[in-house]
Amino acid sequence: MELHQQYPVRLRINGQDREFNVESWVTLLDLLRERADLTGTKKGCDHGQCGACTVLVDGKRINSCMTLAVMQNGREVTTVEGLADGENLAPIQQAFIDCDAFQCGYCTPGQLCSAVGLMNEGQAKTLHDVRELMSGNLCRCGAYPQITQAVAGVMGITEPGADGKSAFTTGPVLA
């Protein structure tokens, strides 16, 4: 085997079967943006610290910058381009518009995919849970209250949680 050899990668991306030949070190993020021409998914930090690259793999949200494309061979990938049904926006997309849940919009594709993953997981019951479980997506414009409102709105969540305290209290992570 040679260092610069290419590896075949088959993915079902947003419902379409695609085939690629990539070097071992190509991340899923770089494959999506550079090889699949799906630039909706954003490269923020490229180090798993900001969440801008969040996509769904087999329905689970992951950081596409922190996995190799060759490791995802055979998987089903959903990016922000795949959330809408034709011209009909997904409920979470409409909610982001309705709640004004972005300013510059750079983090939004990752926020949207993360929100869909959060809903698939079914763990969030309160507004506190939504904030905690969206914490893997940074928004440097600071649209967090509106993002929380959008996600909670789609999920029908109204309970504040965290013992009813305000959004900014600290506290122990209790078992």
Add this chain to the structure above:
Amino acid sequence: MNPFIFNQPKDLDGALSALQAPDTRPIAGGTNLIDLMKEGVMKPPNLVDINLIQGLDGIELDADGLRLGALGRNADTAYHAVVRERYPLLSAAILAGASPQLRNMATNGGNLMQRTRCVYFYDVGTPCNKREPGTGCPARDGFNRQLAILGTSDACIATHPSDMCVALRALDATVHVKSSAGGARAIPFADFHRLPEDRPEIDNTLQPGELIVGISLPEADRFMAHSAYIKVRDRLSYSFALVSVAAALDIGADGTIREARIALGGVAHKPWRVEAAEAQLAGQAPTEAAFLAVADAILQGAQGYGDNDFKLPLARNAIVQALTSATRGTDYARGQRDAHAAEQGEQA
């Protein structure tokens, strides 16, 4: 990222055989290794993707306790009904770490193999004894706010970054490893990670060619009602610990402590636990005075390096806070009390 040869064995035997080759590393979730490779901190010429191995992602409870497959994802482990009910401390510790995306990727075995987040280790433009043995440690006199106060050496003051491992240490886990030609070992968690001493480049006692296949935890029902994981950090979520404490108490019907477990994260090169200090809580009432005394015993010998001096009082307070929270009880304990109260109400 450095060029490397990628190998994707279909089963455990294939993986163990591939790992025999020199300069070969396994990759599972990849959430730390890929980052380190992007930074040029690690440059493995051969990667073995172990994700295709079947049967290593199970979570099973039997009479002896809990068995976690090495390839179980952190999120699946933390949210597993059995883990939540019987090992709430482990669930809480996992959920205190990283982000939901990373927990969906990161594996139980890989969590143990995380490397320090010391900024000097990560910055290839600076010396670092862990990254390049013998080059020196700028952290001792440098930016050491995040770094260790216990078990340090002249060569290294790095901390181990895991939350999960702090709970595993408190709960006396065992790490199960295999190697080719039928080799298998069970490593007590206390002996898995090591202190830096004069070999800080070695994080743990795993030998070349060995692969973590599972983690087991002894039965821990006596701690179900009284445990807490406290994590103190610079922001509320998605941040490494300045100090974390995993506390578990077995409290008898008379209100006194029968057994206590206390492990600390963010303070040393490995999860920090002092069994002799814990033992002094046995037979005592769960009071703040008792908790302060045990905190002082655990932190004996702790030393700051300037920026991180604050960790000494912080760790002391966090231990007391964790034990206080554990005494107050878990959701399970509150549920039991509510059920009891309801039963009493019905009888009346």
